[in-house]
Amino acid sequence: MARDRAGMRSVAGPLVVLWLAAHAVLLGLILGVKFLTAKTMALMFLAGTVLWLLLGRKRVLSLPAPPGMGNEAAS
Numbered sequence: 001m002a003r004d005r006a007g008m009r010s011v012a013g014p015l016v017v018l019w020l021a022a023h024a025v026l027l028g029l030i031l032g033v034k035f036l037t038a039k040t041m042a043l044m045f046l047a048g049t050v051l052w053l054l055l056g057r058k059r060v061l062s063l064p065a066p067p068g069m070g071n072e073a074a075s
Helices: 002-055
Strands: none
Touching: none
């Protein structure tokens, strides 16, 4: 009887380690895909913003002069 239990324990140990390793790999894949996608989306957004700022239509800003900094002589 003691030999049967010892044999069961010697078989169960590696199976438990294998089971935990398989779940760790599966969790790693799921989280890797999730965060890889998030990083890719963030980088694509940043790259698009940079291209939009660099290659977009350039206009001269036409802001009104602040009060007291403009045409006091004309007033």
